[in-house]
Amino acid sequence: xxxxxxxxxxxxxxxxxxSVCTLVQSDEKYDRxxxxxxxxxxxxxxxxxxxxxxxxxNRFDGYSWTKALLAEARGRYVIFCHDxxxxxxxxxxxxLARLAELDAIDPTWLLAGVAGGRWRVGRNNWKRLATxxxxxxxxxxxxxxxxCRVESLDExxxxxxxxxxxxxxxxxxxxxxxxxxxxxxAEFLGGTAWAIDFHLRHYGKGQKWQSFHACKRQFIAKYAxxxxxxxxxxxxxxxxxxPPDEDxxx
Amino acid sequence: xxxxxxxxxxxxxxxxxxSVCTLVQSDEKYDRxxxxxxxxxxxxxxxxxxxxxxxxxNRFDGYSWTKALLAEARGRYVIFCHDxxxxxxxxxxxxLARLAELDAIDPTWLLAGVAGGRWRVGRNNWKRLATxxxxxxxxxxxxxxxxCRVESLDExxxxxxxxxxxxxxxxxxxxxxxxxxxxxxAEFLGGTAWAIDFHLRHYGKGQKWQSFHACKRQFIAKYAxxxxxxxxxxxxxxxxxxPPDEDxxx
Numbered sequence: 001x002x003x004x005x006x007x008x009x010x011x012x013x014x015x016x017x018x019s020v021c022t023l024v025q026s027d028e029k030y031d032r033x034x035x036x037x038x039x040x041x042x043x044x045x046x047x048x049x050x051x052x053x054x055x056x057x058n059r060f061d062g063y064s065w066t067k068a069l070l071a072e073a074r075g076r077y078v079i080f081c082h083d084x085x086x087x088x089x090x091x092x093x094x095x096l097a098r099l100a101e102l103d104a105i106d107p108t109w110l111l112a113g114v115a116g117g118r119w120r121v122g123r124n125n126w127k128r129l130a131t132x133x134x135x136x137x138x139x140x141x142x143x144x145x146x147x148c149r150v151e152s153l154d155e156x157x158x159x160x161x162x163x164x165x166x167x168x169x170x171x172x173x174x175x176x177x178x179x180x181x182x183x184x185x186a187e188f189l190g191g192t193a194w195a196i197d198f199h200l201r202h203y204g205k206g207q208k209w210q211s212f213h214a215c216k217r218q219f220i221a222k223y224a225x226x227x228x229x230x231x232x233x234x235x236x237x238x239x240x241x242x243p244p245d246e247d248x249x250x
Numbered sequence: 251x252x253x254x255x256x257x258x259x260x261x262x263x264x265x266x267x268x269s270v271c272t273l274v275q276s277d278e279k280y281d282r283x284x285x286x287x288x289x290x291x292x293x294x295x296x297x298x299x300x301x302x303x304x305x306x307x308n309r310f311d312g313y314s315w316t317k318a319l320l321a322e323a324r325g326r327y328v329i330f331c332h333d334x335x336x337x338x339x340x341x342x343x344x345x346l347a348r349l350a351e352l353d354a355i356d357p358t359w360l361l362a363g364v365a366g367g368r369w370r371v372g373r374n375n376w377k378r379l380a381t382x383x384x385x386x387x388x389x390x391x392x393x394x395x396x397x398c399r400v401e402s403l404d405e406x407x408x409x410x411x412x413x414x415x416x417x418x419x420x421x422x423x424x425x426x427x428x429x430x431x432x433x434x435x436a437e438f439l440g441g442t443a444w445a446i447d448f449h450l451r452h453y454g455k456g457q458k459w460q461s462f463h464a465c466k467r468q469f470i471a472k473y474a475x476x477x478x479x480x481x482x483x484x485x486x487x488x489x490x491x492x493p494p495d496e497d498x499x500x
Contacts, residue, residue, distance in 0.1 A: 002284050003292070005299035007274075009309060011318045024257075034252050042253070049255035059259060068261045071413050108420065163321050167415055170358065171440025188438045190421025190472070222440070226476045 012076060012163035018047040019075030019162070022083050023065045025054045029083040040091025048075060062155060062178035063168040073162055081157045084203040088134065098196040102147055110166050110191030111183060113158045114198050116150030117233025128233040130195040135202040146197040152180035153193055154235040156202040166191070172222060176215035180234050184223060262326060262413035268297040269325030269412070272333050273315045275304045279333040279453070290341025298325060312405060312428035313418040323412055331407045334453040338384065348446040352397055360416050360441030361433060363408045364448050366400030367483025378483040380445040385452040396447040402430035403443055404485040406452040416441070422472060426465035430484050434473060
């Protein structure tokens with residue numbers, strides 16, 4: 001018997017607008033996130049909420065959780081955010097408006113986030129970040145002019161279109177540098193990453209544990225092969241993609 | 251009202267084993283493909299069949315159709331094949347057996363195909379291809395020892411796991427070089443591509459129209475930035491990733 005195929009005529013057949021995907025470690029934080037999204041227009045009619053379940057141990061790491069949830073997501077836009085994010089004033093409509101702006105400015109955009117390192121601004125430029133965010137560093141902080149093309153994004157909030165996905169590295173692991181990693185993969189794919197003006201609160205303190213430096217070393221070792229000596233501006237600091245013979249932690 | 255999230259606990263929650271995705275230009279060829287898959291064990295119980303519909307014009311090109319269908323696919327494995335492919339002896343069970351073999355040999359595999367250029371064999375190695383295929387060049391042809399790690403795959407049949415996707419470039423277009431392109435993207439992601447022993451018939455003649463050379467030029471211009479002077483072995487010939495100043499068609 002001949003199987004019955006399904007013909008696809010368009011690149012994006014999504015019915016939901018957003019898939020809000022979260023790496024969840026804490027029920028309490030996640031409840032705060034969900035309540036804030038609901039308050040600001042993300043409803044069951046336009047959005048689904050998917051959680052990578054790390055509540056009882058690290059089933060997923062920074063590089064694997066986005067893949068696992070992307071495979072399940074059904075929305076037109078897929079948001080990947082930490083559980084310690086809370087929407088405070090911008091919501092569903094503001095986000096769609098910012099993305100429409102981005103479509104007009106740069107149709108090749110693949111990733112959008114709320115904080116990142118400006119794209120190739122030069123090694124010693126101190127105005128290296130672009131964001132509008134409230135976090136432990138300060139309320140309602142603004143750096144740079146948004147929207148702003150970036151070369152890295154903070155992992156607290158990253159969004160992509162499901163029909164234009166970007167995938168994280170398979171040869172990196174851990175909970176750091178997967179924002180910069182996915183931005184460099186977007187570059188390899190021929191697209192761009194942007195910081196947009198979507199003001200939210202991030203409760204995370206971004207502490208640099210020992211694991212941070214191990215992740216940084218493996219990140220440098222990987223990308224120095226392709227882009228030796230590039231200085232990559234990240235929200236956690238500048239990373240020098242030093243070739244192997246000068247591959248020391250700095 | 252607090253939205254109801256769905257918790258995801260595993261990387262791959264697929265219920266179907268295969269999504270057979272095809273770029274369809276001809277109903278007649280596609281019917282032959284579907285009948286052959288059905289004959290060899292791909293049933294509605296284990297597989298779905300998705301068609302990128304190019305029957306009345308080129309809605310999709312080589313780089314866009316895989317993205318459009320990946321977003322719809324629900325199988326554990328996603329096959330991307332041309333409509334002029336026909337299964338002749340190996341089927342559902344053989345393919346699963348080959349993939350289990352591959353899992354054991356190289357868990358970092360991201361792509362599997364039926365014909366490709368051996369991985370970094372050196373510029374002048376004439377044994378540069380690996381395949382088991384029947385095509386206009388000959389019946390039951392065998393080149394190299396399979397499975398074989400490759401640096402490029404022929405576009406006629408390429409498979410990935412849905413939970414470990416690889417995406418084609420967004421800055422390339424056309425109907426050529428999207429096999430080599432997706433293999434280089436797999437390398438960037440830190441994974442590998444393999445030719446496996448899955449004998450099928452490919453009716454395509456692989457003619458090199460003018461569009462082939464235009465695609466080759468854009469492919470070289472893109473990848474020479476990241477891997478200057480690499481000689482990439484493709485089923486269509488050797489491609490020299492010449493830096494911009496020597497970027498001539500050869």
